Amino acid sequence: MASTTTSSTELGNNLRIDIHSLHRQDDHVVLDFSMTHLGGGEDRVLALLPPNSGDGAADFQPFSLIDPKNESKHLPLLYTDGSCYCSDWKESGIDPGGRIRAWMAFPGPPQGVDSMILTSAIAPPIFNIPITEDGKSRPPSGDLSDPRIWDLRSIEEDLNSGTTREETADEVAISLSTDVLFEVGESRLTSTASQTLQQVAQEIESSSGSVVEIDGHTDDTGTDSINDPLSLDRAESVKRALSDLISKPTVEYKVEGHGSQQPIATNETDEGRKKNRRVTITFQR
Incomplete structure (x- = not known):
């Protein structure tokens, strides 16, 4: 056939x-x-x-x-x-x-x-x-x-910044590499993270949705007692930065940290672990 x-x-x-x-x-x-x-x-x-x-x-x-x-x-x-x-x-x-x-x-x-x-x-x-x-x-x-x-999702990946963007007709999910946003083991945003988050904030500002989901993830290096709170703290840092940049009053933020429990790539290679270290921001178009 x-x-x-x-x-x-x-x-x-x-x-x-x-x-x-x-x-x-x-x-x-x-x-x-x-x-x-x-x-x-x-x-x-x-x-x-x-x-x-x-x-x-x-x-x-x-x-x-x-x-x-x-x-x-x-x-x-x-x-x-x-x-x-x-x-x-x-x-x-x-x-x-x-x-x-x-x-x-x-x-x-x-x-x-x-x-x-x-x-x-x-x-x-x-x-x-x-x-x-x-x-x-x-x-x-x-x-x-x-x-x-x-x-069906439209998927774009920027290999330089480690940013992955997935879109459906109704939803946008942007995954940002924590290697770009944070220092190793830290949850305070770096100075270079602001430009990336400003671009995301502008999209949310012009979107029709009122709920923004922010999910933190790590690779499997270390233990759950370290990775779980680190992923949550990083998601909270992104939430605070976005809330300062977004002016529309109707936005509700839902923040979760998943540690290493939701990998999107293998943890057996450096490249795979890098993909798993991410903060994903999801909102309606």
Whole structure:
């Protein structure tokens, strides 16, 4: 039906994803696909494994389907034990010329949506995959968790400042690197933080919302007894700075510190820990 091949990734360009069908089954859709090693030689290539509840909270998903009509991202369906509602392929690698054939279930889009887009962690998207009404029935073998359907987000990342901006049609979330805002282990804002916060304050000033959520996060260096209060103190410092810069009287601030409990990247590398050290400011557009 359609295919896409890896490019510019650590997997090289030897892994192809083929779509065989996408069909409705009750209130979900089932994707039938395969992953094929196109290269010669003797080297295996890595294959994406079945997703589970441990796969990246927000920033990494091995597979997802996009509903372009309703601008939503549909994540694989999981059972309540965290396992995937999918075929159980266990191969972590594929030999040259080899192939893994598999299927996976996703929350279905509303009736009237006749095609979806497949995105994966290893290859370019596949557009306009038609949804059919006939296909092999694959009933779930246990209790399913609630479906995960997210609004599509526009994401921008400034590598120099460590700022990440996520937008939906209704909401803006700006994550600021605490390496820019604070000295190591401190919760007092640096002099260089003011310009960044002034820009955020101007956006909040002109926004339609009245609630600003400020969430502090750390990496997992140190203990919870240090990280939890540090993340809260840093969020409070940002709140005080924004409240001084914002003049409209209707703004309500909600401040929380999460310590290292909500990472968005691995804590095994310096780059990952840097991403996890952040203060996120969320408000309505």
